[in-house]
Amino acid sequence: MNRQPLVSRRRFASGAALAAASLALPSLRAQSRLEKTKIALAVGGKAAFYYLPLTISEQLGYFKAEGLDVEISDFAGGSRALQAVVGGSADVCSGAFEHTINLQAKNQMFQAFVLQGRAPQIAFGVSTKNMAGYKSIADLKGKKIGVSAPGSSTNMMANLVLSRGGLKASDVSFIGVGTAAGALTALRSGQIDAICNIDPVMTMLEQKGEVKIISDTRTLKGTIDVFGGPMPAACLYAPVAFIQKNPNTCQALANAIVHGLKWLQTAGPGDIIKTVPEGYLLGDRALYLASFNKVRDSIALDGIIPDDGARTALKALASFDPSIKADKIDLAKTYTNVFARRAKDRFKA
Incomplete structure (x- = not known):
């Protein structure tokens, strides 16, 4: 006895939903052309x-x-x-x-x-093997620094860190090492003395004790510390x-x-x-x-x-x-x- 009205109500509800959808669709289509x-x-x-x-x-x-x-x-x-x-x-x-x-x-x-x-999300670290006696930015003079690629944001951050420590970009050698396995290999094999790169590479090196982090923008707080703002x-x-x-x-x-x-x-x-x-x-x-x-x-x-x-x-x-x-x-x-x-x-x- 009550089944027919229930079906009708369902049909009406689905019909209303379809009508609402069809009204909305033209604007969506216009936006997505x-x-x-x-x-x-x-x-x-x-x-x-x-x-x-x-x-x-x-x-x-x-x-x-x-x-x-x-x-x-x-x-x-x-x-x-x-x-x-x-x-x-x-x-x-x-x-x-x-x-x-x-x-x-x-x-x-x-x-x-x-x-x-x-x-x-960039961190700058020095090799604990090649630079075990690291004390300050001045120690990086004449060293090889791995970045994702010359001219990339990792290179820019390295330049900023160096400049604040009194060094110019020309005081070091930048080596492009990518952002994956090649970067890990370059640091571990001693091809580079320091690395400015992104995660997961930097956390992997840090947790294995292979780098000492000297500048870090992987968090909002760290970013404000380094750059003075967002x-x-x-x-x-x-x-x-x-x-x-x-x-x-x-x-x-x-x-x-x-x-x-x-x-x-x-x-x-x-x-x-x-x-x-x-x-x-x-x-x-x-x-x-x-x-x-x-x-x-x-x-x-x-x-x-x-x-x-x-x-x-x-x-x-x-x-x-x-x-x-x-x-x-x-x-x-x-x-x-x-x-x-x-x-x-x-x-x-």
Whole structure:
């Protein structure tokens, strides 16, 4: 007797839901009409935690969910990835925010449009074998320092640390060692005397007692100690002309990254292990998870680039790089939060 009204109520409810969905769909479709669906994205050291949001968004299918076919090319360091975009073989770079400032100083206009990291996650350590008697920065004069790639953010931080200790970049030799197994080998075999790199590499060396950390930006507190304020790190950035020509595509990219950031807010260590490729663990799950716990609070929450962070980046670069004149840089043109804000609202990040 009561079954028919129940079915009718169910049909009405599902019909109402369908009607609501059909009303919402046109606006969604309008937003997602992408100017470009196939995107070539360059990154330098994808296996590092620095780029974990990119890996999560890729592995969980968030780019595909936005209608994007993203082909990711991995390079030895951020400067190499940047060269791919400048040279035209890639559309977008996943790399350090400060590159947008460096590029503007060379009259090349690039803009960051979604943040992945709110701290650089870079640590500088000296070899406990090659430099057992290390006392101060002055001891690094004439030494070989491993960085992900010359000109990358690891190189920039090393320059900053050296300058504060009274040394110039020309006082040392920088060696590109990548951000994975090659970096571990270079330090362990004695090819380099010190290393400025990212996790999980640095935590692995630190926990085995192979390096003594002398400067650390893997936490928000450490970043403020080194830079004097918040320092935006990994982001997606592209030529301004590309962003202006492909706003819906950039929105889709920002959506995918912020979706990944939202997932990371509640993900446990086990979730990370299941999601990242096995090769990223560098053969040691326990140390990989120890590294994740160390850098967790440096992962961005909502993709938005803080204004004071951009100012910190400019101040830091200008302090050791004479080619960057702070008063000549228009910081407002190095980033936009238009896309990240929309993505944040959509995913409640």
